[in-house]
Amino acid sequence: MSTLRNISSFRCVKDGWKTLDLSNQNLLVIPPAIFEHVDLERLDLQDNNICTAVVPREAASLASLVILDLGNNTNLGHLPRQIGLLAKLRELRVQRCGIEKLPEELYNLQTLEVLVAPGNKITTLSEEVDRLYNLKEIWLGENELESLPGTLCVxxxxxxxxxxxxxxxxxxxxxxxxxxxxxxSIQSNRFTALPGDICKLCNLQVLHVGDNVIHELPENITKLTKLRVLSISASHFKVFPAQVLHLWALEELYMGRWSGPGRRSFVPKDIAMLRNLKRLAVDVCGLESLPDGVGALTHLEYLSLSYNRLSYLPPQILTLTNLKVLKLKNNGMTSLPSAMHRLGNIEQIDVSGNPLTYPPAEVLNGGVAAIMAFLTEEARLERIRREKEDREFSQLMNTLSADVDRAEWRWIGRELGLTDLELHAIQEDAQDNVQEQTYKVLMTWREQAGECATLDRLVEHLRSIRLHHLAEALQDMREKRHLADPVL
Structure with missing residues (x-):
């Protein structure tokens, strides 16, 4: 509908403001009845179909209007000259209204503090902008500006x-x-170099410069000691700008495709220097792994590694116990490790677009709660299995140690990769008890080699130093235990 029968029915008092909310009402014109409400402070006309901004001079009757929202009236085309009559206006929102030029009368609004006009077709900003000396916020993204007036800087x-x-x-x-x-925010423009004067903005907290053909950052960018948020994504750096790693106050870093489209953009190994990071995005970088330094970013709450080449979950992520959001979309992972259940604060996981076969599809479709519950149970079963294996291994090694001669335990230790210093410490600790010395050698190897410390591998080691009698004894003991307990 294009008119409203009862404007007053939409009035309300919200947060102390006298508000008229006519958003999303399919309006084609601004209802003249609005101008009868001379005490209005907030007028919301966003998300309509208003296609003309012709407003009568009665608009001046809205002398109390502080906030005007005309956003997302895509066919509005232009702002009325009468906008300059709203002498108390502090906030004007005209995003995505098809506006090509801001009227000169706008610059009469010396009370204006917030100008929101992204998503239009504005090509110039008037030199008169300095008359808006109370401006605190200017939002002019997604327009067609080629230059800015120097008066903006006052x-x-x-x-x-x-x-x-x-x-x-x-x-x-x-x-x-x-x-x-x-x-x-100057991202997605035509900069070929970042202006050095930006480094003099000592109170800057948020800086977006990505998606420009810039090859390096100014050395003095490290003087931005209050910088909390930095985006350098889709830039064209020849090497990763090391200055970033000295911005120690950073809490958010967006660095996907930092070397430009189609080039591999690795994560620097010294990323751990940014100890205060809470959000890190490294998307579309061709990553196959992560440096160990990522595991030191223990304050991370958000990590995005989507559209890379990860074939497994990097183990460094498992130390990030404060993570709430983990995005791994469109990688090459086929499974998630059960140890992922350690991420107890996780609220969102996106693994879509991966060829995952584990967990099962029905678990993945159940969302983060189902995934974490499944992995927690799998970890419990794995722990039980591992404990059983450890007990059996310990028993086998204790039995095998009884068959080792005094001269043989050192041969075994050296073959399994233990140093002479470690062997000497074992000898001292075991008080010249050959069985105990051998047992400690074997258990030390188990601890150091981890999953590689299998019985088959131990048999191979024993045969390589010609202790065939011990290799055969180990084989016999394992076969007997298998007969006694088919679970082994």
Whole structure:
């Protein structure tokens, strides 16, 4: 519908504001009845089909209006000149309205603090922008800006400047004057070098520069000691910018495809220097593994490794017990380890697009709770099996040790990779008891070799040093135990 019978029925008081919410009402025009509500402070007209912005001069009657939202009226086309009559307006939202130019009357709004206009067709920002000296936030992403006026740099209250996905190749020379700036987004533009003056924005906390053809970062970027969020994804760095690793206050780092599309972008081994990281995204990098340093990022709550070449879950992830979100979409993993159940704080797991056969599909389809419950039970069964194996191995080694001569235990120890220092310590600890010495040698090997310490491998080692009698004895003992207990 394009008109409303009873405008007043939509009025409400919300958070202390006198609000008229007409969002998503299929309006084609701005209802003239709105202008009768002279005490309105917030007017929400977003998500309609308003295709003309012709507004009568009665709009000046909305002298109390503080917030106006016209967002997502995609056929609006332009803002009315009467916008300049809203003398108390502090927040204007006109995102995705098909606007090509902001009217000159807009710059009369000296009370304006927030301008939200992404997703339009705006090509220029007027030199008059300095008249909006109370501006705190400018959101102009997804427009067609090719340059910015120098007068922008006198807005001493500005703390947010979002310019992503435009056609910018430079920033005004006075950008360093914006000392209150906390967020700067220039990603997806046409920069070939990052302006050095950005490094003088000492209060900057969020910086998005990715998806530009930049080959390096300024050395002085390390002076941004308050930087909490950095995005360098889809850049064209020749080598990973080591300066990033000295931004120790970083809590979020987005670095997917940092070397550019189609090139392998590894994770630096010194990533552990960023001890405060809570979010890390390394998508579309051709990764087959992760460096050990990732395991030291114990504050991580969000980790995204989607669209890589991981064939297994990197074991470093299992130490990240604060993880809440783990994204592994579109890799090459065929199974998830039962040890993954240690991630007790996990709330979201995305493993879609992997050729997983374990856990079973019905478990994967059950979501994170089903996956973690399955892996927890599998880990319990694995622990029981391992404990049983350890007991059996210990018993076999104790029995085998009784058949070892005094001269043989050192041969066995050296064959199994123990050092002379380790052998000397065992000799001292076992007080010259050959059986105990041999047993300790065998159990030390078991501990060091892990899953490789199989009975078959031990038989091979014994034969290689011509202790065939011990190899045969071990084979006989194993066969007898198999007959006694088919589970072995």
């Amino acid at each position: 807005l001493s209250n500005l703390h947010t400047l979002s310019l992503y996905k435009n056609k910018l190749s430079s920033l005004p020379p006075g950008i360093a004057n914006l000392q209150t700036l906390k967020l700067l």
